[in-house]
Each structure stands twice: as structure tokens, then as C-alpha cells.
Amino acid sequence: MSTDKGQMPDRPASNHSDEAALKALSEKLDAKRRAREEFENKRPKANSNLGKGIQYASEFSAAVLIGAALGYGADKLFKSSPWGLLVGLILGFAAGVLNVIRAAKEGMQGDLGQDLPEIEED
Numbered sequence: 001m002s003t004d005k006g007q008m009p010d011r012p013a014s015n016h017s018d019e020a021a022l023k024a025l026s027e028k029l030d031a032k033r034r035a036r037e038e039f040e041n042k043r044p045k046a047n048s049n050l051g052k053g054i055q056y057a058s059e060f061s062a063a064v065l066i067g068a069a070l071g072y073g074a075d076k077l078f079k080s081s082p083w084g085l086l087v088g089l090i091l092g093f094a095a096g097v098l099n100v101i102r103a104a105k106e107g108m109q110g111d112l113g114q115d116l117p118e119i120e121e122d
Helices: 016-042 049-078 083-109
Strands: none
Touching: 049 083
């Protein structure tokens, strides 16, 4: 059996050292997968409470600012200062509260009815 350049010599189909190396590699991969799963379980979720708080604050403040702007515009248009601004602020405040309540209800709907993860006992 002579081998030319570029051709490999015939090898047995099953080699014990290859099987041991594959088994060791498989064990290392399993350990890495377990470590990654543990890390992902400990990591905070994308939909954090800080994000919800920022969403609520922005929806509330946007409604108040829009109400104030509309009230100020009504004051300029009808020359009824400061009543348009006051009414606009009150309506904007009410709209902001309703927006926060709506957003909170939408956020809670996804959490209802979910089962807790099962605990594996060893």
C-alpha cells in the first residue's frame, strides 16, 4: 500500500482513540450548553420593569403636553387666557391617566394564566 501525495492511507473504520475524543468533546459541549442555559435563566428578561415604567411615564407626559399645547392654542385663538390652558391641562392629565391604565392592563394580560416552571428534584 503505497500512498501518493494527496491520498491518505487506509485506516480502520473504528478507532478507540477517536471514539474517546468524540465522547470527551460531546461532554464538553453538554457542559457548555448547560452553562449557557443557566446564564440565560439568570439574565433579566427584555421586558423589564424599568422599560414599563419609562413607557408609562412617556405616555402620561405626552398626553399632558398635548393637552397643554391644545389649551394654549385655544387661548390664542379665542383670547380666553388662562382658561383654555387650564382645561387643556386637566383633559391632558385625564387622558394620561387613562393611557397608563390601558397600558398597564395590556401588560398584565400576557402574564395571566402562565404556569410556573417545574422544579426538577434529584
